Amino acid sequence: MSQSTSRCKEQHPCTLEDLGWTKEHDAAFSKYAGPYLAGRVACRQKTVWDVLVDGGSVTAGVSGALRKIGRFPAVGDFVVLLNQPEAGTSMIVDILPQKTRFARGTPGREGADQVIAANIDTVFIVTAAGRDLNARRIERFLAITHASGACPVVVINKSDLADDPVALADEITSISPGIPVIPISAVSGEGVDRLDPYLSPRTTIALIGSSGVGKSTLINRLVGRPVQATSHTRDYDDRGRHTTTVRQLFVLAGGALMIDNPGLREVGIGTASAGIADTFPDILELAEGCRFSDCRHEEEPGCAVQAAVADGTLSASRLNSFHRLMRELAFERDKEEIGLVRLEKKRWKEIGKIARDFAKTKGR
Template sequence: MNQFTSRCGEEHPYTLEDLGWTDEHDAAFSKYAGPYLPGRVACRQKTVWDVLVDGGSVTAGISGALRKLGRFPAVGDFVVLLHQPEAGTTVIVDILPQKTCFARGTPGRDGADQVIAANIDTVFIVTAAGHDLNARRIERYLAIAHASGARPVIVINKSDLADDPATLADEIASVSPDIPIIPISAASGEGVDRLAPYLAPRTTVALIGSSGVGKSTLINRLMGSPVQETSHTRDYDDKGRHTTTVRHLFILAGGALMIDNPGIREVGIGTASAGIADTFPEILELAEGCRFSDCRHEEEPGCAVRAAVAAGILPAARLESFRRLMRELAFEEEKAEIGLVRLEKKRWKAIGKIQRDIGKTKER
């Protein structure tokens, strides 16, 4: 078995199963034979992809068919490789079905959402004690995490810098019912062992959160060596600069896999309609008592949700956050619809050109 160098600089003989390959992937890959290999995307570098295969790694381009469709493999994707060693080429020719994913709000050329990270079991929503510990921001991340299909876990980093670390979870518990909240210090290692139940071998965890909250520091802690550049945050507002610019799939010492995301802002809420429902279950339950089924909970008469706010049952800030995300969702959906209309026009324009070319050929 060949070996390849992991991000931590040591050689390890990983099998496909170590990378999260399952019987479902076997079934999807069964139609391929001969020079085809299965693999998992570890990183994208502009026009080439680093792909982990059974016992090694390869650098691959993508087929013209995938490129024309605008189907670009994402980090975490399981893919089909056409490996031709005599020609010195390896090409990704297909992407196997994804069980979960993060996607941009804007559609690709085939009208589908553009996936940026795939096949995730758990999402660590990483925030930090201080200015970043914001309930409204966490609600947005929860909506995105729920929409991905993965299980969300809130990780409060830099807990050692808080005046009272024991109360950190209480500050955001009201916006995340039934979601695990784990205060840690990635720098010192305090509390990191509490993440172990979510880091089982062959499972994949993705990190999302603002810049400067310590995602790279957490990966370095879990890897046992500095594989990611880290940066300091500004004292006056706790903001940091982006140190991660490319997504990577890391293989942790305990056998779990982790995807670091350089920025979650590009993941539009337009893909998270179901996630909003999961993030605000009490509002949807209250809405069943509204007079109108399409009530927006703004100025409509007989609104049970606004009545709950007036009665002190539902916090006003919670309703305002729901409204804000719903407005953003409506905007993203309208933008995506305009994009699809333009896409359809381009398709028919191309079809018309082909038909004209065929007509000219027949006339000759």
């Protein structure tokens, strides 16, 4: 069992229960005996995984069988390890069923979901007072969080830089009905105790947000010592420097488990519509009053959603955001169904037809 290169060895030894192991895991693991060992993935560095096990940690590779079917453990996964004392290493041979799966649609070409972390109870969507505070970005993060099955909490960090942190929280509450919005300062500690209800022992929280919003600073405060590097934000554009490059699970001083993530530049919403439905409950409720059940809330007569925009009950930018995410969802689904190349051909045909129709009208 190789222990020397593991970054996890800096963490206090935990039992499997401390790491969130439950009766369901016991049942799933019961078919293994002898040299097999259970653990939870704390970190992945390319082809090496750091796994927390009962009383310590090991570094491990992944078995050829898992590699062959393209199954790679994510941070937060509970895994089965085969101890290979003769080789001085461990091998991950199985991944136990995931309670939740936090993924983002890849902005890249193939569009497959990218698992950010597994078995997450709560996601802290971290934003910061200043330029990062963007309702549209938060809606996008909310959609992927809802789709994962985890509960979202919006954390507005750097409240020490805001004139009126409560007003900022109110602004965000209006676009996230029913979601807790908590202003804090990870540097001064102001408001951090309001996160306590989400930090009970053995629960797993993932931090997501742009680079520089203070995710690692918050982790350091909650672990109680500087376990993660942090870096000064560039003054001129308020953006971070992508200081954290590897996602890692930490055990907090109070016994909760928290995953620090690199700053996310782009988040695709993938193919799950549930995330969008849960992010826009106000629009779905209004839609029940539309004349047509398949109303797209664009220019249809009798549209209750457009009527709410007209009378100021619903903001036009929130409806635009809903439309943008729905279009993205439709694109991702088409892509999954018919493949990217055929989809692009189909789209070009459609664009060609629109151009020809337009030319005809002009020629008339």
